[in-house]
Amino acid sequence: MDTIRSRERTWRGAALAVLLTAGTLTAAAPGARADTARTETPVAVSSPVAGVRESVVRVKAPLPDSAGPRPAACDWLSYLRYRAADGPAASADADRILVAQPGILEGAGAFDSVARNTVAAAAAQGRQIExxxxxxxxxxxxxxxGIASGDQxxxxxxxxxGKQVxxxxxxGFAGNGKLGWMARLGIEQTVRDQYDLLTAELPDQALRKRKVLCGGHSLGxxxxxxxxxxxxxxxxxxxxxxxxxQCAGYFALDTTVSTSLADLSGSIPDDTNLPDVGLGxxxxxxxxxxxLLPRSLSAPVLLNPETMTLxxxxxxxxxxxxxxxxxxPRYLPDGLNIEATNRFLFSEDTAAFLTGSPGVKDFRLTNEAVLGALMDDNSVPLAFLQSSVGFFDGGPIADKNFPVANGGQEQPxxxxxxxKAIPDRPRGPLYSWRNYxxxxxxxxxxxxxxxxTPFTDAGKEVTDIQELARSLAEQPLDFTEQYFPTKLVTDLELATSPQVKRLVVHPDGLTANPTLTVLAGDGLLAGRVPSDLHPVVADGYQHLDVLTAAPVQNDGRPEPVATNLARFAGNPR
Incomplete structure (x- = not known):
């Protein structure tokens, strides 16, 4: 996008007016460092992808004192490490290491499926990667x-x-007054964190240049x-x-490797608390x-810590x-954020949104159907949250014509x-979920x-709702990002300012290494792919599907994103 200000203005209007008023791996095996500057803990989840080992790694990397007071945990960097179960214990001995930056409002847990699928695909091709x-x-x-308790x-x-676990x-959810240390968490600190992590875990620069592939999803x-x-x-x-x-190659998942936000139209709504960058x-x-300005990005519907936790x-x-x-829906406490989010996500039309009737509490839904309603591309109206996990089942379905009418969106x-679809019989049948x-x-x-018009078909369903649920519920690092640094977006929107331009020291670095670009066929770049990219296109995929898709697709073929990542890891070119 040219700027985040160019997004659709339909987000505004009566609906939101109501809302607003109402030691290193190369030298030792995992966990062997004795100075407590690094920890590694195995992660056990019920994934159907065999032969992959996961752990959560934390490396101490304190911010400067000038950052101000912050929780002790914020002086550590964290990542999820996936590797072949029979692979080498030391990352430096792997054939290749893919290092992935998350998108906006996204955490490490969102990569769970694509990480497992890629490691497994590489193993099938005879390579042991991380x-x-x-x-x-x-x-x-x-x-x-609370999530780790395993009980809703x-x-x-x-x-x-306020109950103990x-x-x-x-x-409590942190307010702006407690986020002063985040005022400097912009693009400079973000890339410095990646560099410090890589040099701590893989001290040999020549090895990094030979084995590391750098990339990310969306904003990543x-x-x-x-x-x-x-x-x-x-x-x-x-x-x-x-x-x-530091990289042998780059990979881009429904994005491009660039220093511009131009390709991320639709990645976040316009009515967040993002400050006007026209200020300079x-x-x-x-x-x-x-x-005076919010240090963390949020909006009155869904995009705030209280509701993203849902x-x-x-x-x-x-x-x-x-x-x-x-x-x-009935067990949750009353509150403006939760009520507004429920209405926005589960209203058939504007009248239902304004009155709250019928609302989500009036319908009988299975637990899978609740998750599907929150994240499926035929239900949730926010493109950057959409995955293709199947469809409602068990009763009559109607068009969901709020916040926009069906058939009115020709471009992503x-x-x-x-x-968009919604159950049509309040206090009626039990609506279940038909998996992809x-x-x-x-x-x-x-x-x-x-x-x-058919709401969906087999070619447009690619993600297993149970895998998505496990990524949300079982990972030690969140799928979502509750406190996204406002400064990271304002820095990127102010890319022509001297303070940000100075960070681009080696512009030829963008083309210094081979790049694999994998795009979602129905994602943010659909219909407007730059001609020089020559991307792999995953047909039927939405923006999140490039991370969440199942290892075996409806046509019986292996998942294409992981297959191409594994192939690229074998021979970047």
Whole structure:
């Protein structure tokens, strides 16, 4: 996008007016360092992908004292490490290491499926690789205690009712006054964190240049672009430290490796609390430092810590009892954020949104159907949250014509292009969820819109809802990012300012290494792919599907994103 200000204005209007008022791996095996500057803990999840070992790694990398007071956890960098179960213990001995930057409002847990699938695909091709899913530093603020309990009611009680879990009480969702240290978490600190992590874990620069592939999803492609062009020792003449010399190649997942936000139209809504960058770099920075401007990106619907936590809680229910009737909508406490989000996501039309009737509490849904309603591309109206996990089942379905009417979106953007659907019988049948691999079966009702358009078909369903649920509920690092640094976006929007331009020290770094670009066929770049990219296109995929798709697709073929990543890892070119 030219700027985030160019997004659809339909997000505004009466709907939101109502809302606003109402030791290193090369030297030793994992965990062997004795100075406590690094920890590595095995992660056990119920994934169907065999032969992959996962651990969560934390490396101490303190911010400077000038950053100000912050939780001790925020002086550590974290990532999820995936490797072949029979592969080498030391990362330096792997054939290749893929290092992935997350997208906007996204955490390391979102990479779970693509990481496992890629490691497994490489093993089938005879290579032992690793996949590192990075967490941004600001994810240190998230508390997974309630989610880790594995019980929905326990999680709700912990986060919203002040009840203890394992003798721990939730400290609450952090307000702007507690986020002063985030005022400087922009693009410079983000790429510095990646460099410090790589040099700590893989001290040999020649090895990094030979074995590391740098990339990311969505905004992670832009972060990778800045990493590739960065200079890390303050001397542009010495290039061993240059970002492009830490990588053997680049990979981009529904994004491009660049230093521009132009390709990310629809990645976040316009009505967040993002400050007007027309103020200029110095004024914006002063506002962040003083707290006059919000240090964390949020919006009144879904995009704030209180409501984003609901995605993981819904995942817990879908794992815990997928086919059982959900009571989550009725168990949640009342509150403006939750009520507004429920109305926005589960209103058939504007009248239902304004009155709250019928609302989500009036419908009978299984736990899987609740998760599907929150994240499927035929339900959730926010394109950057969409995955293709199947469709509603069990009762009559209607068009969801809020916040935009079906058939009105011809190009990808904030709301995506797929027709939206919603259960049509409040206090009626129990609505269940038809998983991605059962769409198109003989017993599929083949639901259609009022204009006769099929809501979906087998070719557009690619993600297993149970894998998505596990990624949300079982990972030690969040799928979502509750506290996204405002400065990271304002820096990128102010790319022409001297303070940001100076970070692009080696512009040729963008083309210094081979690049694999894999795009979602129905994702943010659909219909407007730059002609010089020559990308791999995953047909039927939405923006999140490039991370969440199942290892075996509806046509019986292996998942194409992981297959191409594994092939690229074998021979970047």
């Amino acid at each position: 996949f590192w899913a990075l967490d941004r530093r600001s994810n240190c603020l998230e508390d997974r205690t 009611h326990t999680a709700v009680d912990y986060y919203y009712r 394992d003798d721990r009480t939730f400290a 492609g832009v972060v990778t672009g800045y990493f590739a062009t960065a200079d890390f020792d303050g001397n542009p003449a010495s290039t061993a430290d240059a970002g492009y010399n 770099y110095g004024v914006v920075q002063a506002g962040l430092d003083s707290g 995605l993981a809680i819904a995942g817990v229910g879908a794992v815990q009892a997928p086919g059982a009737e959900a009571d989550l 953007g904030l709301f995506g292009t797929e027709y 691999d059962r769409v198109g079966d003989a017993d599929d009702p083949g639901y259609r819109s009022a204009d006769g």
